[in-house]
Amino acid sequence: MKRHLISAADLSRGDALLILDTAEELAGLADRPIKKLPTLRGRTVVNLFFEDSTRTRISFEAAAKRLSADVINFSAKGSSVGKGESLKDTALTLEAMGADAVVIRHSASGAAHRLAGWVRGSVVNAGDGTHEHPTQALLDAFTIRRRLFKGGIAPRGGLGGSSPRGSTASGRGAGLDGIRVTIVGDVLHSRVARSNVLLLTTLGAEVTLAAPPTLLPFAVDTWPCAVSYDLDSELPKSDVVMMLRVQQERMTAAYFPSVREYSRRYGLDTARMARLPDHAIVLHPGPMNRGVEIAAEVADSARSMIVEQVANGVTTRMAVLYLLLGGTEFPEVAS
Amino acid sequence: MSATGYPVAGRDGLAVLDTEEIRRALTRIAHEILERTHGGEEVVLLGIPTRGVPLARRLAARIGEFEGLEVPCGSLDVTMHRDDLRLHPARALGRTDLPPSGVDGKTVVLVDDVLYSGRTVRAALDALTDLGRPRAVQLAVLVDRGHRELPIRADYVGKNLPTSQREVVHVLLAEVDARDAVMIGDEGRPS
Numbered sequence: 001m002k003r004h005l006i007s008a009a010d011l012s013r014g015d016a017l018l019i020l021d022t023a024e025e026l027a028g029l030a031d032r033p034i035k036k037l038p039t040l041r042g043r044t045v046v047n048l049f050f051e052d053s054t055r056t057r058i059s060f061e062a063a064a065k066r067l068s069a070d071v072i073n074f075s076a077k078g079s080s081v082g083k084g085e086s087l088k089d090t091a092l093t094l095e096a097m098g099a100d101a102v103v104i105r106h107s108a109s110g111a112a113h114r115l116a117g118w119v120r121g122s123v124v125n126a127g128d129g130t131h132e133h134p135t136q137a138l139l140d141a142f143t144i145r146r147r148l149f150k151g152g153i154a155p156r157g158g159l160g161g162s163s164p165r166g167s168t169a170s171g172r173g174a175g176l177d178g179i180r181v182t183i184v185g186d187v188l189h190s191r192v193a194r195s196n197v198l199l200l201t202t203l204g205a206e207v208t209l210a211a212p213p214t215l216l217p218f219a220v221d222t223w224p225c226a227v228s229y230d231l232d233s234e235l236p237k238s239d240v241v242m243m244l245r246v247q248q249e250r251m252t253a254a255y256f257p258s259v260r261e262y263s264r265r266y267g268l269d270t271a272r273m274a275r276l277p278d279h280a281i282v283l284h285p286g287p288m289n290r291g292v293e294i295a296a297e298v299a300d301s302a303r304s305m306i307v308e309q310v311a312n313g314v315t316t317r318m319a320v321l322y323l324l325l326g327g328t329e330f331p332e333v334a335s
Numbered sequence: 336m337s338a339t340g341y342p343v344a345g346r347d348g349l350a351v352l353d354t355e356e357i358r359r360a361l362t363r364i365a366h367e368i369l370e371r372t373h374g375g376e377e378v379v380l381l382g383i384p385t386r387g388v389p390l391a392r393r394l395a396a397r398i399g400e401f402e403g404l405e406v407p408c409g410s411l412d413v414t415m416h417r418d419d420l421r422l423h424p425a426r427a428l429g430r431t432d433l434p435p436s437g438v439d440g441k442t443v444v445l446v447d448d449v450l451y452s453g454r455t456v457r458a459a460l461d462a463l464t465d466l467g468r469p470r471a472v473q474l475a476v477l478v479d480r481g482h483r484e485l486p487i488r489a490d491y492v493g494k495n496l497p498t499s500q501r502e503v504v505h506v507l508l509a510e511v512d513a514r515d516a517v518m519i520g521d522e523g524r525p526s
Contacts, residue, residue, distance in 0.1 A: 001425075018427060021428075022427065025428040025429070025431070026428070032466060033465075033466070034465040037415040037416070037465075038415070038461070039415040039416075039420065322415075322425060324425075325425075326415075326420055326425040326426075327421065327423055327425035328421055328422065328423060328424055
């Protein structure tokens with residue numbers, strides 16, 4: 001693995017599987033009386049959040065604390081950023097405090113990449129603008145793998161038969177080969193979609209984006225996925241449907257005539273859910289706009305993995321922090 | 336040892352225990368466990384990955400044959416508790432699988448292939464503390480090669496193998512390595 005996790009494209013199939021398998025082993029921790037491991041004792045993880053976030057920040061904080069790391073939370077509100085401090089100066093301050101890892105969320109695409117050039121520790125991108133959010137993609141992949149392997153459900157394309165030697169009921173060691181994932185909605189503003197397309201295809205899944213043309217990014221034809229404007233025709237062949245939040249706070253122009261019309265054509269309601277194959281699952285990165293991209297009945301249904309995704313988020317982020325910080329500080333010297 | 340009774344030098348070094356000898360050592364350990372735990376009541380066998388796990392299963396099967404007693408058997412990964420994590424790049428984790436009965440109030444027998452510095456066992460004791468509170472913890476190893484760095488000893492030993500620290504001991508088990516043997520060599524893969 002590389003020293004930073006900036007983009008899902010940094011991860012080879014081997015890296016991604018190592019993270020998912022590590023997360024699989026760590027998942028058991030949640031059921032134990034003592035939900036803590038001593039592994040990162042004495043290491044410091046800084047959560048550097050320039051943008052509002054509840055679940056991602058708490059998720060990273062819980063992950064770091066379960067590995068016994070010290071956690072420093074920094075949010076732009078109430079900090080010297082309000083006095084005009086630059087990202088670089090903030091980074092250098094944190095560096096001087098001895099951060100072994102910096103988890104950064106920023107509204108500017110590329111912020112995590114810039115930061116990686118300024119600090120000695122590992123940088124984990126927790127969302128930069130409309131660019132990437134790799135740990136979300138990892139937890140989605142983890143959720144998909146766990147779910148679709150549970151009880152031996154083998155979607156078309158034969159998960160069971162083609163899975164590599166040594167994989168078990170929870171999918172240890174297996175990729176997502178042949179799994180069909182449809183990502184629906186505001187792809188244009190979504191860092192989650194980009195990271196997921198990159199990671200899921202690395203793992204062998206077939207990804208289709210279903211969105212109105214106005215919400216698809218420039219040069220989407222160069223992405224390693226299919227594109228469709230018609231959600232209804234994609235549903236019957238999907239193993240996984242990932243609904244994206246309509247990011248009204250990032251919308252500076254009229255991307256669709258009305259929320260009602262968007263919801264009619266691209267929202268997942270009970271009628272649309274009924275068109276999915278029996279084994280199919282529904283993901284949403286949260287926070288949800290109930291009644292816009294996803295109906296409340298769907299969000300609360302048995303197919304919805306939304307709560308499971310949150311739990312898996314902690315586990316997956318523990319795996320990432322362990323693999324980045326658990327070994328030698330300078331792996332290049334050790335080898 | 337070969338059929339002629341002389342050690343055989345192979346690619347991995349010198350064979351010091353063969354299939355039959357490993358089988359006999361495990362049979363003896365299984366009897367000793369039964370003896371020392373008053374018939375194996377409330378015993379849980381926990382293998383330390385990788386090769387401690389099949390050894391624990393074999394011991395459980397042996398105890399089942401002798402006493403008709405089903406001994407709960409599981410695995411305990413110690414990676415996250417090791418004291419040498421920072422000396423290597425991050426390692427892949429092994430499985431931790433506790434039997435449904437848990438470890439509280441039980442006599443836990445930790446099972447590993449080779450006892451060397453004692454650091455793995457130290458990590459295992461810490462890992463176990465986080466999982467529950469056993470009544471007692473014992474240690475069974477197939478090979479004790481000496482050179483302890485911590486005050487730890489085994490309760491059940493398959494074979495005491497005097498070694499030099501330059502030597503390397505490999506335990507091969509059919510479940511993992513397609514054959515049973517204990518090899519001793521000059522250098523090579525660390526065990």
